Amino acid sequence: MSDLAFIQYQLNGVDxxxxxxxxxxxxxxxxxxxxxxxxxxCDLKGRIQFGLWLTKLDAEHFEIVVTKDQxxxxxxxIKKYGAFSKxxxxxxxxxxxxxxATSTSxxxxxxxxxxxxxxxxAQGQAYICQAxxxxxxxxxxxxxxxxxxxxxxxxxxxxxxVARLWFKAKPKHWLHLVAGTGDVPAIASQLHSDVEVVNxxxxxxxxxxxxxxxxxxxxxxxxxVLDLPEQLSADVARPQ
Numbered sequence: 001m002s003d004l005a006f007i008q009y010q011l012n013g014v015d016x017x018x019x020x021x022x023x024x025x026x027x028x029x030x031x032x033x034x035x036x037x038x039x040x041x042c043d044l045k046g047r048i049q050f051g052l053w054l055t056k057l058d059a060e061h062f063e064i065v066v067t068k069d070q071x072x073x074x075x076x077x078i079k080k081y082g083a084f085s086k087x088x089x090x091x092x093x094x095x096x097x098x099x100x101a102t103s104t105s106x107x108x109x110x111x112x113x114x115x116x117x118x119x120x121x122a123q124g125q126a127y128i129c130q131a132x133x134x135x136x137x138x139x140x141x142x143x144x145x146x147x148x149x150x151x152x153x154x155x156x157x158x159x160x161x162v163a164r165l166w167f168k169a170k171p172k173h174w175l176h177l178v179a180g181t182g183d184v185p186a187i188a189s190q191l192h193s194d195v196e197v198v199n200x201x202x203x204x205x206x207x208x209x210x211x212x213x214x215x216x217x218x219x220x221x222x223x224x225v226l227d228l229p230e231q232l233s234a235d236v237a238r239p240q
Contacts, residue, residue, distance in 0.1 A: 005094060006068060009078075015085035021154065023157060038148050048128050049157075114201065124175065126210045137161075138162060146231070176215070181205065191221055194213055198212055
């Protein structure tokens with residue numbers, strides 16, 4: 001049984017949208033309503049501190065889901081940065097995931113979280129928990145290919161570094177889906193100096209994992225590199 005769990009919050013108030021616009025990597029003002037989207041809050045070094053599923057009900061009401069092991073720190077972060085904003089963060093409670101065509105939805109009814117992990121990993125839907133916080137930049141996780149990053153929006157935490165990597169450089173490491181035999185590698189563990197595990201799950205023949213890696217380093221390991229969905233198979237660099 002998986003020990004992964006999720007907590008849902010509601011963020012309500014006249015300043016909710018403006019506040020989130022200055023926090024997360026996607027363009028909240030353009031986010032379609034009733035559409036769960038995975039996005040991120042970065043630290044000042046441009047690395048993902050919190051991964052979250054964000055659903056906009058309207059400009060003053062949002063649902064936010066984070067992993068349970070990040071929930072307490074996330075709530076403190078919102079209350080710290082939003083202390084002078086007219087909004088309220090409230091806890092809904094534990095929720096359970098179901099994979100949709102492009103993201104994940106959550107409900108109060110229990111679901112098989114291990115099955116969700118297997119499906120999400122196979123679809124390249126990387127997610128951040130406490131062990132992987134502050135390790136990866138959004139582009140390295142292909143978050144922009146999941147519509148979780150907007151490079152043309154205004155300022156947000158870590159935006160300067162995230163934008164510089166997009167417009168002036170290219171990541172040396174990025175997300176791949178791999179399969180292997182033997183024990184499931186721990187998240188945040190290194191399989192090679194240039195291969196780090198983001199998410200992993202057992203399968204009937206061994207394991208599957210999402211790793212951030214240099215492609216050349218993967219050839220040195222006893223792993224099978226699997227195809228990601230078409231949406232996530234393009235070059236992670238900005239088209240020239």
